[in-house]
Amino acid sequence: MADGPNATTTGAAGTGLPAEAVRPRRARxxxxxxxxxxxxxxxxxxLVRPDIGLGWDETVYVSQVSGHVPAAYFSAPRSRGIxxxxxxxxxxxxxxxxLRIYLAVLSGLALYLALRVWRGHLGxxxxxxxxxxxxxxxxxxxxxxxxxxxxxxAIGALxxxxxxxxxxxxxxxRAAWWGVxxxxxxxxxxxPMDAVYVVLPLLALALRRPRRPRLLAVLAAGLVAGGxxxxxxxxxxxxxxxxRLSAASAIxxxxxxxxxxVDQLRSLGGRTLCRPCTGAAPNPAVTLWWFALPLLAVLGAVVAVRARRALPVLLPGACAATAAIPYLFLIGYAAPxxxxPAYALLALPVALGLVHLVTAPSHRAGRALAVGLVAVGLAGHLAVQYVVLEHTVHSSAASRADWARTAAALHTxxxxxxxLLSGYDAVPIAFYTGCGSAQTAGHDASTTVAELKRAAHGTAFAVLVRPGSRPPAYARTWAEQRVGALRAYMDPVVRQGR
Structure with missing residues (x-):
């Protein structure tokens, strides 16, 4: 059976799959x-306050186009799209x-447009x-x-x-071709690498029709244009x-x-970066939805297969699986x-599975019970998501406020x-201070000690060090100052009041 926007489906009642002309459904x-x-x-x-400061990675991305701070070092894995x-x-x-308001409005509009694409395939x-x-x-x-x-x-994948x-x-x-x-x-x-993993099932499906290479060509053109x-x-x-690929892999x-x-499971409690990912997993109430996700997606796929509308549900599920593979099986750390992208694509079969649960019972009492159980489950899920979000916002805001306090202390x-700043947390603190940053070691290493000292000549320069750690050899004779929770070793240029 055709999968197009004008297709009809027999035996699809109660599945949430289109069973009549699509135009009225689109309007609804x-x-x-x-x-x-x-x-x-x-x-x-x-819930996520617009005044929350920028995070570490955000400062790197924003500094590339900011007219107020020097651009931070741009490491190999990063791409300039954001x-x-x-x-x-x-x-x-x-x-x-x-900036937060702009992104919130833009992300809402993007979600609306991405969901509209699916009107001809799902109710x-x-x-x-x-x-x-x-x-x-x-x-x-x-x-x-x-x-x-x-x-x-995720929006691009959807x-x-x-x-x-x-x-x-x-x-x-024609609009669909431009959308692809x-x-x-x-x-x-x-x-770029995420895009490749997402489209693998699309490429495989396009290759099944060698006489119609247009889909393959448009997909490839999109990847080339973006990457x-x-x-x-x-x-x-x-x-x-x-x-660059080798450097990105090393980082x-x-x-x-x-x-x-297991690392991804541990991160569900609100750890924005889990590296190294040690410690116990969050409370089971926090992770229950993660285990329910594949089960409900499978249920949605079964419903679609029985309704003879499998592809609009199986394909996003397959793309979700390939999108998740590198982050579940190919890297040694986690970030939620x-x-x-996998969550966005899996939401389609999961929603279909939930709709089936509440519409499948033939008796009124059974349907009422199913609706009640699903409603209670969703309410509990939303409550858990809110609690984790509140915790994440609070902890993120606290760390970013610490950077702002350190920046203020440096100014004084x-x-x-x-x-110019170097050392511990130099990248985000430099952004908050309005300075450039440079490192001689670590993932953001971009210079040598000799080059760093030459670059710092004639400008205010400080090396940031955590309590209990020693400064680099070239800064050990410099004056030590307390700046927030850190210690700063000031270049003599700073001490002379430049």
């Missing part, structure tokens, strides 16, 4: 999807509140529920207004897969593509066989945001732009 879907997107934007602004996305605000304003109730499930995860709410690329990879299905079913749907291209380009623009800058930069700044701990499933001791 619009208000629901708009309400989900608006609620998502509002929740970000209320920097360009925030440029309309960050290039002329240093207001974090304005309005399923789509609205899928959007609500994805948007209500603490990790989605937290990163929607962050200057980070993972949410945007749009690309949906448009792929539309273009495959109806080659005359734009979705693939957005993913590659943000994180081309990253490849070009590999040759201009990193010594070639192979060396990520060496890509290979690693079982990071890495799985955002004469470290003001133009200036």
């Amino acid at each position: 879907a619009e208000p629901r999807l708009g309400a989900v997107a608006a609620a998502f934007t509002l929740a970000q602004l209320v 920097s360009l996305l925030v440029a309309p605000v960050a290039s002329w304003s240093d207001s974090t509140v304005l 309005p109730g399923v789509l609205a529920l899928a959007g609500a499930l994805f948007a209500s995860l603490w990790v989605t709410l937290f990163y929607g207004s962050e200057a980070m690329p993972n949410y945007w990879v 749009a690309c897969v949906g448009c792929f299905l539309r273009a495959r079913a109806n080659p005359r749907d 291209f734009a979705g693939a380009a957005l993913m590659a623009w943000m994180r 081309g800058e990253w490849v070009i930069e590999a040759y201009t700044s990193y010594g070639g593509l192979a060396r 990520q701990g060496g890509l290979g066989r690693h079982l990071a499933v 945001r890495f799985l955002l 001791r004469g470290v003001r732009p133009p200036c």
Whole structure:
């Protein structure tokens, strides 16, 4: 049976799959999807405060386009997509509140547009529920207004897969072809390797029709358009593509066989980066949804197969699986945001499975019981997500406030732009101080000691050190100052009041 927007389905009653002409369904879907997107934007602004400072990675991305601070070192794994996305605000304003509001509104609009793509394949109730499930995860709410690329990879994946299905079913749907291209380009623009993993099932499906190579060509064109800058930069700044890939792998701990499933499980309690990922797993109430996710997705797939509308549900599930593989089995640490593309795609079959649970019982009493149980489960899930989100926002705000206090202390001791920082947490603290940053070791190593000393000549320079640690040899004779929770060793230029 065709999968196109005008397809009908027999025996699909109660499944949430289209069973009649799609146009009325599309009209009914619009208000629901708009309400989900608006609620998502509002929740970000209320629950994740717009005045929360920028995180470590955010300072790197924003500094690339900021007119107020020098650009931080841009390590091999990073891509410049998110920097360009925030440029309309960050290039002329240093207001974090304005940047957060801009990203919250943009992320809500993007979620609405990505869900609209699926109107011809899933019913309005399923789509609205899928959007609500994805948007209500603490990790989605937290990163929607962050200057980070993972949410945007998820949006690109959702749009690309949906448009792929539309273009495959109806080659005359020009908007679908542009959607395939734009979705693939957005993913590659943000994180090229993530984009490749997401589209693997799409490429495999396109190759099954060798006489119709257009889908394959459009997918490839999107990946090239989005990832081309990253490849070009590999040759201009990193010594070639192979060396950049090797450096990126080294920074990520060496890509290979690693079982990071337990690490991801530990991170669900609100750890934005779990490296090294030690300690006990969170309370089972916090992780229950993670175990329910694949079960409900399988249920949704079974429902779709029985309704003879398998592809619109199986394909996003397959893309979710390939998107998750590197972060579950190929790297030795975890961050919840890495799985955002998988969560966005899995929300579709999960929503279908939940709709089936509440509509399958034939008797009124059985249906009422099913509705009650699902409602209680979803209410508990939302409560857990809120608690974890509140904890994550509080801990993140505290660490970023510490950086701001350290920056203020540095200012009082004469470290003001133009200036240069090195050492512990130098990258984010330099952003808050308005300084440049440079490191001689670690993931952000970009210079040697000799080059650092030459670069610091004639400008305010300080080395930051944690309590209990020793400064580098070249700074051990410099004056020591307490700045926030850290110690700063000041270059003699600073001590002389420059």
